[in-house]
Structure formats: C-alpha cells, structure tokens
Amino acid sequence: MNVPLRAALAAALLMLTTLPGWLPAAAPPAARAHDYRDKNFDYFVVGDPAAPRAAERYFTLALMGGGGSVDEAFIALARGAGHGHMVILRAVGDDSFDPDAGDYGRSFGAEWGPVASAETLVFHNRRASYDARVLATLAHADGIFLAGGDQANYIRDWKGTPVERALNEHVRANRPLGGSSAGLAILGRYSYTALDGGSLESRVALPDPFSSAVTLESDFLRLRFLGDVITDSHFSQRSRLGRLIVFVARLDNQRGDLKVLGIGIDERSALLIDGRGIGRLAAGSAGSAWLVRATRAPEVLRPNAPLSADGVRITRIGPASAIQFRDGRVAQPADQTSAVIRGGVPAADPLLDTRIVRGAVPPGEP
Secondary structure, eight states: OOHHHHHHHHHHHHHHHTSTTOOOOOOOOOOOOOOEEOSSEEEEEEEOTTSOOOSOOOOOEEEEOSSSOOHHHHHHHHHHTTTOEEEEEEEOSSSOOOTTTTHHHHHHTTTTOOOSEEEEEEEOSGGGGGOHHHHHHHHTOSEEEEOOSOHHHHHHHHTTSHHHHHHHHHHHTTOOEEEETHHHHTTSSBEEOOTTSSOOOHHHHTTOTTOTTOOEEOSSOOOTTOTTEEEESSTTTTTOHHHHHHHHHHHHHHHTSSOOEEEEEOTTOEEEEOTTSEEEEOTTOSSOEEEEEESSOOSBOOTTSOOBEEEEEEEEEOTTOEEETTTTEEESOSEEEEEEEETTEEOOOTTTHHHHOOSOOOTTOO
16 A cells, blocks of 8 residues: 555544544443342342442341341341342242242342342252352352241251351351341251251150250351350240250250350340340340250250250340350340249249240241
8 A cells, every 4th residue: 555545544534533423332331230040049139249349347146036027137237248248048948939039138228228239049959059150149248148938948958068168257257147037047056957847846845855856956057156056036926935945955965064055036026246246136126035044954854755954044135135145144134034844844934934835836827
C-alpha cells in the first residue's frame, strides 16, 4: 500500500471514531446470580453475591426454639455478619421443591438486614455436600443460618462431608451462625438425631432411656462454647423436659462426668451467645430458655429399666438472666428447682408438670 493511500485510510478511521454515538463494543455484562434447580440441591438468591465481603464480622451463636421467628435473633445474625453475605441451609429427604424455601433470604434482604446477599441452599441428598458451587457459597458466607425441618436429613447429608468441615471452620473464623428447630438440634456437640424416623416423646424416653428411639450423636459439629451441650427445641410447648433429662443422663454416663448441659428453648424464643460465651434471651422472646444439669449420677440408668434420678437441677433463663457456657453458671435465674424421677415417673412440681411429659401429640403437629 502506498503512503498517500495509508494516510487517507488513517484519516477516514479517525473521522469515524469521532462521530457521535460511535464506541467500541463493550464486554458483555457478568451474569447476575439467579434462582435455579439442580438435581442435588435448589438455590435461591436475594441481592448480589458478587458484592464485596463484609469488612467486619463478629462471633454470635443464635439458638432458636422454632414455632415462629424472633426478629431480634435474625437481626443479631445479620449484624454479626457485618450486613454482608448470609447463607441459609435447608435439607429435605426427597426431590420435592418448595418455591417458598427462599423466604428467610427475602427477610434477611429486608427487615432483618438489609444484607449484601442472602443465598439459600436446599439439600436433596448427600451428593450436594461435595458440589463445588455449594462449598464456594459456604466459603463466601459472612453468616449462616440453619433452618428447621428434620435434623436427620442434616446428619445424613452433612456428617463426614466438606459441609460439616465448612460449618466448623465458619465458627472458628468468628463468623455468626444460628439454627432454629431442627437447625438448633444439631448445634451442640451432642444432638438428638431422630434417625429412627420419629420424634421422641418424653413418655417414651423416661420408662426406657436406652430405647432404640433415643438416637444420640456425639461426633458432628464442634462449635465454640457448645462442647458440653445438647439442645432441644419447642421445649415447653411439646413437654420435652423429660426426654432432655434422659439425654443428659445418657451422655453424662457415656462421658463419666456430670458436665453435660441440656439447653431447651421454648417456641418463638431465642438464646444469643456472644464472644465471651455468655448467653442471654433475645429481646422479643415469647418464652424462656432452660438449663438441665445433673448434680449426681442417676440411681437407675440401664437398658430395659425406667429411669430413676434425683438432683437434676432445672433452671429457667429469663430476660434478666445470663448463662456462662464455660461452666454452666446462671446469673439471675428466673426460676430454679430440682426434678425427681422414680421408676420413669416424674414427681409433681408446679414449675415442671406441664413441661416434663405429655399424654398425647396434638393432631396436625408438624
């Protein structure tokens, strides 16, 4: 090409690039996160998971009793997460799809936050616990909430998987974590698993503490301050004190000491644990939290025999109370008494009578 021709082409190109509206083609925008179904899990999202991580996060554990939300507990999780990225975990035992499974995320994005994003993962099976997308979402979480449902699904899908490791590492990194109902059931070092497919009643546990229905796990999550703890939800409303007494007796016997702390949480109530290991009832709680701790070994605790025990200290944690999880001491308890069990039958106690055992399960109870 001769010099005059090259000069003419260059001048024409310069003129073209200066015309109004002419711009070089822009790179396509990055795809925004969206809800989708996978064969192993469902995914729901609110907000922008690609937004920067929270600059500051701090340790919070939120123990929620189920049966309704305590706004202050969820606000505390969002605050502890620095209003960054929340991840909500659920698990179902089949391939069912619930279009409302992302409801917690929508609330974190609005009245409980707002947060930068809220991602919900609904596990359908154990294979989801090895999926790179699931693990990346957990690694990116500033805060995690474990929803209700059936804790047996959590045990089956997560125990011994990268998800179990991710949850333990999340709390070790001083990031907040909470659980409600079934999510609460697995927060302690020890947990009632319901792996037999039922929901254990106190009237079954007390006459036979070694029944096959008393399914206990002692090697799942290892969260700070909960190393001696087993939790229970829907506590007063479903009269679960009797079974929690059995759980504590069994675990103390297994360990050979009297250091296990049974923590029961009433419905629409929550206990918030701070970085010093001090737990307080969340503002707006409709009920109480309860501490169950043995002061002596049971008189009778063996297979095929009803429980006989006394000296089981029961402490009600109210709005003015504080429990130190390092040693189980409670400052300003709302109430305190000792439970007595003879041949699997609780002695009368006005504080405990309606909470320790019930005659029948109401129709339609989930």
